[in-house]
Amino acid sequence: MSNRYELTIDKILISSVRNNPDQIISYQGRENITYKEFNDRVRNLAFSLLKMGIRKGDRIAVIDWDTTRYLEAYYAIPMIGAVLHTVNIRYPPEMIFYSMQHAEDRYVIIRDEFVPLIAQNKAMFSFIRKWIVYSESGKIPGTLEPSVNFDDLVKSQDPVKLPEITEDTIATTFYTSGTTGLPKGVSFTHRQIVLHALASIAGLSDQPIGLKSSDVMMPLVPMFHVHSWGIPYSTIMKGMKYILPGRYDVPLILSIMKKEKVTVSAMVPSILYMIISNPDASGALKENHLKVIVGGGAIPKGLAVKASSIGIDTVAGYGMSETAPILTLGTYTQKVMEMDEQKKSEFRIKTGVPISLVDLRVVDREGKEVPWDTKSIGEIVVRAPWLTQEYVKDKEGTEKLWNNGWMHTGDLAVVDSYGYISIVDREKDAVKSGGEFIPTLVLEDLISTATGVNEVAVVGRSHEKWGERPVAFITVNDKFNLENLKKHMESYVESGRIAKFWLPDDYMVIKEFTKTSTGKIDKKPLRKNL
Amino acid sequence: MSNRYELTIDKILISSVRNNPDQIISYQGRENITYKEFNDRVRNLAFSLLKMGIRKGDRIAVIDWDTTRYLEAYYAIPMIGAVLHTVNIRYPPEMIFYSMQHAEDRYVIIRDEFVPLIAQNKAMFSFIRKWIVYSESGKIPGTLEPSVNFDDLVKSQDPVKLPEITEDTIATTFYTSGTTGLPKGVSFTHRQIVLHALASIAGLSDQPIGLKSSDVMMPLVPMFHVHSWGIPYSTIMKGMKYILPGRYDVPLILSIMKKEKVTVSAMVPSILYMIISNPDASGALKENHLKVIVGGGAIPKGLAVKASSIGIDTVAGYGMSETAPILTLGTYTQKVMEMDEQKKSEFRIKTGVPISLVDLRVVDREGKEVPWDTKSIGEIVVRAPWLTQEYVKDKEGTEKLWNNGWMHTGDLAVVDSYGYISIVDREKDAVKSGGEFIPTLVLEDLISTATGVNEVAVVGRSHEKWGERPVAFITVNDKFNLENLKKHMESYVESGRIAKFWLPDDYMVIKEFTKTSTGKIDKKPLRKNL
CATH class of the missing domain: 3.40.50.12780 (ANL, N-terminal domain)
Incomplete structure (x- = not known):
């Protein structure tokens, strides 16, 4: 035209x-x-x-x-x-x-x-x-x-x-x-x-x-x-x-x-x-x-x-x-418009409802919408005219993001009977502090290189001010020294490898990790202990 | 994509x-x-x-x-x-x-x-x-x-x-x-x-x-x-x-x-x-x-x-x-938001200002924007994402409508110093007297505020000397008085709102107007009666 x-x-x-x-x-x-x-x-x-x-x-x-x-x-x-x-x-x-x-x-x-x-x-x-x-x-x-x-x-x-x-x-x-x-x-x-x-x-x-x-x-x-x-x-x-x-x-x-x-x-x-x-x-x-x-x-x-x-x-x-x-x-x-002010105020702090032209669904593993019952958890998937078409130079990541024509957000949510969604869990492994993701795998990688550390898993602990702060769980051997680990991590801040606010608030030594069926550390029980 | x-x-x-x-x-x-x-x-x-x-x-x-x-x-x-x-x-x-x-x-x-x-x-x-x-x-x-x-x-x-x-x-x-x-x-x-x-x-x-x-x-x-x-x-x-x-x-x-x-x-x-x-x-x-x-x-x-x-x-x-x-x-x-209510109300009945994504200009015959002085008359031309691309099976009409990438509306307008446009005429309805446009919509607007006037339409009557002269058709109620209407209009000449030569040559009281299929006054039969 x-x-x-x-x-x-x-x-x-x-x-x-x-x-x-x-x-x-x-x-x-x-x-x-x-x-x-x-x-x-x-x-x-x-x-x-x-x-x-x-x-x-x-x-x-x-x-x-x-x-x-x-x-x-x-x-x-x-x-x-x-x-x-x-x-x-x-x-x-x-x-x-x-x-x-x-x-x-x-x-x-x-x-x-x-x-x-x-x-x-x-x-x-x-x-x-x-x-x-x-x-x-x-x-x-x-x-x-x-x-x-x-x-x-x-x-x-x-x-x-x-x-x-x-x-x-x-x-x-x-x-x-x-x-x-x-x-x-x-x-x-x-x-x-x-x-x-x-x-x-x-x-x-x-x-x-x-x-x-x-x-x-x-x-x-x-x-x-x-x-x-x-x-x-x-x-x-x-x-x-x-x-x-x-x-x-x-x-x-x-x-x-x-x-x-x-x-x-x-x-x-x-x-x-x-x-x-x-x-x-x-x-x-x-x-x-x-x-x-x-x-x-x-x-x-x-x-x-x-x-x-x-x-x-x-x-x-x-x-x-x-x-x-x-x-x-x-x-x-x-x-919701028809409710009284007190009741309304509960809805405006939920994750909300899709704006015009956004097709958003909370789906189970088969891609079927979960019931609007405030308890069935599903993943938010979405179609809209303003979604990134790809991760730059990352074909594999793009394929994971886009599956069957839907963008998979990795966010878990429930839906109430009015259609308002509430996110109940963030992307599995990331910690979000002050609105910014702290990539736990980077921290785990660095912590794992410290003397005396056996295994490590970083999870988010909820925090009134920052939303979440990272906490590291570790299993150690007899060469471990907490002060050395902290110095080790601070050296990465000084060299610019990581930001200061990424440093875990706490390092918690435990006896052993629960593992998933594929042998990975299961983070869910760790979060429960926070 | x-x-x-x-x-x-x-x-x-x-x-x-x-x-x-x-x-x-x-x-x-x-x-x-x-x-x-x-x-x-x-x-x-x-x-x-x-x-x-x-x-x-x-x-x-x-x-x-x-x-x-x-x-x-x-x-x-x-x-x-x-x-x-x-x-x-x-x-x-x-x-x-x-x-x-x-x-x-x-x-x-x-x-x-x-x-x-x-x-x-x-x-x-x-x-x-x-x-x-x-x-x-x-x-x-x-x-x-x-x-x-x-x-x-x-x-x-x-x-x-x-x-x-x-x-x-x-x-x-x-x-x-x-x-x-x-x-x-x-x-x-x-x-x-x-x-x-x-x-x-x-x-x-x-x-x-x-x-x-x-x-x-x-x-x-x-x-x-x-x-x-x-x-x-x-x-x-x-x-x-x-x-x-x-x-x-x-x-x-x-x-x-x-x-x-x-x-x-x-x-x-x-x-x-x-x-x-x-x-x-x-x-x-x-x-x-x-x-x-x-x-x-x-x-x-x-x-x-x-x-x-x-x-x-x-x-x-x-x-x-x-x-x-x-x-x-x-x-x-x-x-306009900063003005008092009285002043604001003048603007909301003007033709208005372009909404988002509309590129609208009032241009002279050379395609140059007319000054925003409420008196320079030009044609409204427009670009926007929702304009018809053609007249169906009418190449000639389409070419006339679209010229140089702009849609030509055929509407004549002035622009005030705040950027509000006011349509003064359809190009086809305009009365041209002595080589000058007389905006019929401005006249109709002023006549409509006179006591006893119900509806009004101004059209051009051909004139040996001036080419065309305006004539007003009106429907009235029992409060109407022709002398008062004339005085009413002359007061606008005195205040400088309109030019003297814009005053209609005649006011013709009729019983009712023929309307078009969209409910507008149909000016065609009026012209025939002149």
């Missing part, structure tokens, strides 16, 4: 910038630009990247906190047909290197304070053709070469014709730590991102969120984390005021939320815990009527109650790196 | 029926079925049509008022890859024949009361293979053969595998009367309908409509008229209670609206006029807080004020048969 209108990311801007040219995008409430200025900067950045020789399909990494410049990259990079790689800055350097090498990144946009991290391991990054550095202070560190100043690229440029791209062009990629040691790459097309944004807006407009374009959005989901749940696209599509928090700092976040009258946010449970535990939270937020979409882990009921006591309404969301991410929201269906 | 999720119409039902199985679809508030029952009936109908031998690409006409059965056809026919032809039942028989023959319809779903209309001209319809008749009374007239009873087709059926269809499969077709005598056929794909529904929901959730799934929708846009503005798809996608009015009858409509607590409707200005002119309207609707989306013609200010006086909030929408139809809504942008 000759006049087909491709669902590409540039289309998000067209009507929104036209209708709301003076709407504000604010960095920490202190550096504001309008939608019109943002649109100009995005276009200039796109022109500059093209002039730099970047071509369709080239991967461009971004290493940054949640900033306006990052947001500009979210649009400009896909707009020229290049691929935005949102690098997980909480990875240890070795895994950052791994993901960038695996993605075949050729260019990097980087904030000055991350430059030393890379510069220490400069030789490893020889595959990078150019570093695009920025500094709020204006002083660009000279340690990465060749480099250009990001801020020169968003200045007024002679227009260049943007390449024509189809909606099936890859727009973004990032890496996710699953059950196995090495992170897996996922990727999303323009079409997937546009449809996810549109369906998100439709879903978030339902009660009790009732998203309006007059809401003020300040997400606290890192921009390296599953497109910050798509908020950089949906917020602008909706024409809302958008506040970017920079590096997360609770007192600063509270003061920005108060000053900018933020009404909607999104975060993992551990960030919500940190915010409401701050003694200033109640005073700062009492007039905002803040609604918080909580994802990346179930909302403990106690946390929702505490949040509610200082005027924060929580609503659950669910998805994964592989799903762009939103699959379900704890919004009210027709039956 | 193997796991691509096609945007087909069946996907609208999946999450909505799953989440809201007990939500109600009601025919006139007296025959209710649940979403779950509806879904079952739709699937049974699809199976039955397949068993009847209907295949992908076959055209199936529907001849009916706005009923639940029609709604079932909206889903079941496209779901088997066939094409739903929504026949304009207000056409004269000859044009019904023309459109059905031109569309190459092979099957017809028809309500008993329309059977005589067809039976009279039976021989003309020999190209129809089977008539699918239904009757609320249960008595199927035997005059059309071969025939089957619709109600047998929605009964429980052995499942048949539905054919796999892509999102680019044609789902619907219908005919639109243009400037020339013969109606033109347009068609829409599954993808276009799904995207239109999703973007409509997102747009309608903005203020002052603020559509919620707890709203009760009763559209008064006929189902043969541009998919009833997409409401049969968007309402179900949103999970709302849906009331179908059957044949339009104002007292009945009012009683249903009261009984079912209808909160949202959609209609053309003349239907709104009929409703609010009914003496029972105020009593019936005062507690509904009814919001009405008004399209198919500008909302005269006088009508909006009258509607508001009985508690009805009007909001403009704009589109055409060629555009599925929604392009703009009179929803509030960021700047």
Whole structure:
């Protein structure tokens, strides 16, 4: 069809910038630009990247906190047909290197304070053709070469014709730590991102969120984390005021939320815990009527109650790196709408119900839907227009993810009689701490190399603040020394092999492990002992 | 991509029926079925049509008022890859024949009361293979053969595998009367309908409509008229209670609206006029807080004020048969949100601003955007994901419609400094006086606010010196006084709202207007009388 209108990311801007040219995008409430200025900067950045020789399909990494410049990259990079790689800055350097090498990144946009991290391991990054550095202070560190100043690229440029791209062009990629040691790459097309944004807006407009374009959005989901749940696209599509928090700092976040009258946010449970535990939270937020979409882990009921006591309404969301991410929201269906407020509040912190265009089922091992009885456990499988089509360069992983045309989430859930799902168990072996997976197999591998350790299994112990924290069970011989094991593990933190927050909270010596029929350590009885 | 999720119409039902199985679809508030029952009936109908031998690409006409059965056809026919032809039942028989023959319809779903209309001209319809008749009374007239009873087709059926269809499969077709005598056929794909529904929901959730799934929708846009503005798809996608009015009858409509607590409707200005002119309207609707989306013609200010006086909030929408139809809504942008209520109300009855994914421009003859100064007149051209790709079997018409990748609407508009467009005329209706356009819609709007004026239409009368001069036709009540009307209009000249040469040469009081099949004032007979 000759006049087909491709669902590409540039289309998000067209009507929104036209209708709301003076709407504000604010960095920490202190550096504001309008939608019109943002649109100009995005276009200039796109022109500059093209002039730099970047071509369709080239991967461009971004290493940054949640900033306006990052947001500009979210649009400009896909707009020229290049691929935005949102690098997980909480990875240890070795895994950052791994993901960038695996993605075949050729260019990097980087904030000055991350430059030393890379510069220490400069030789490893020889595959990078150019570093695009920025500094709020204006002083660009000279340690990465060749480099250009990001801020020169968003200045007024002679227009260049943007390449024509189809909606099936890859727009973004990032890496996710699953059950196995090495992170897996996922990727999303323009079409997937546009449809996810549109369906998100439709879903978030339902009660009790009732998203309006007059809401003020300040997400606290890192921009390296599953497109910050798509908020950089949906917020602008909706024409809302958008506040970017920079590096997360609770007192600063509270003061920005108060000053900018933020009404909607999104975060993992551990960030919500940190915010409401701050003694200033109640005073700062009492007039905002803040609604918080909580994802990346179930909302403990106690946390929702505490949040509610200082005027924060929580609503659950669910998805994964592989799903762009939103699959379900704890919004009210027709039956729940008819209940009283007390009863309603139980539903909005469940994992939720599928949003429009999401076909989600909880199935048994034969692929049959489990009864909606709140006790039959099944795996969540899903079809939707915005699911990653593959793990990058991982045929085996892709085949496991996609089976019979359904994406297998590895999440176990029950369904209540109203159709609301509740996840009861996470992916078998992973520990999720502060919204981030800690790959237990990596820890087990390292612990197993310490002197005196025989066998090891790491499992998650639930934790009020972090959701889960890792605990290691070990069997040992007479050469074992606990202090040596701890030093052993800390040495991997120092060398950048693992992140500090991955270190187990406890090492518990036991006599022997229960084994499964195939001879593997059975982790279920271990979890029961926590 | 193997796991691509096609945007087909069946996907609208999946999450909505799953989440809201007990939500109600009601025919006139007296025959209710649940979403779950509806879904079952739709699937049974699809199976039955397949068993009847209907295949992908076959055209199936529907001849009916706005009923639940029609709604079932909206889903079941496209779901088997066939094409739903929504026949304009207000056409004269000859044009019904023309459109059905031109569309190459092979099957017809028809309500008993329309059977005589067809039976009279039976021989003309020999190209129809089977008539699918239904009757609320249960008595199927035997005059059309071969025939089957619709109600047998929605009964429980052995499942048949539905054919796999892509999102680019044609789902619907219908005919639109243009400037020339013969109606033109347009068609829409599954993808276009799904995207239109999703973007409509997102747009309608903005203020002052603020559509919620707890709203009760009763559209008064006929189902043969541009998919009833997409409401049969968007309402179900949103999970709302849906009331179908059957044949339009104002007292009945009012009683249903009261009984079912209808909160949202959609209609053309003349239907709104009929409703609010009914003496029972105020009593019936005062507690509904009814919001009405008004399209198919500008909302005269006088009508909006009258509607508001009985508690009805009007909001403009704009589109055409060629555009599925929604392009703009009179929803509030960021700047308008900041205004006081009085000022806001001026904007919501303008033609509006483009919804998400719509790229709309008002351009001069060179294709350059006109300044946003509320006075420079240009043509609306548009790109969006849901525009008809062609006029059926009309290459010349298609080429005229699509020029340089933009759809040319033939509507003339101005843009105010906030970006809101206001249609001032259809290109074909415009009065050109001394080489200048006189916008008839602006005149009609002002005349409508004069005391004693009911309805108004301004047309051009040929004039030796000026080419054309405007003449106003009006219907009036007993408060009308011609001298007062003239003074009323002159005051707008004095205040600079209109130019002196725009003043109509004559005001002609008539008894009533002829209406088109879609309920708009038909200007053709007026011109003939000049």
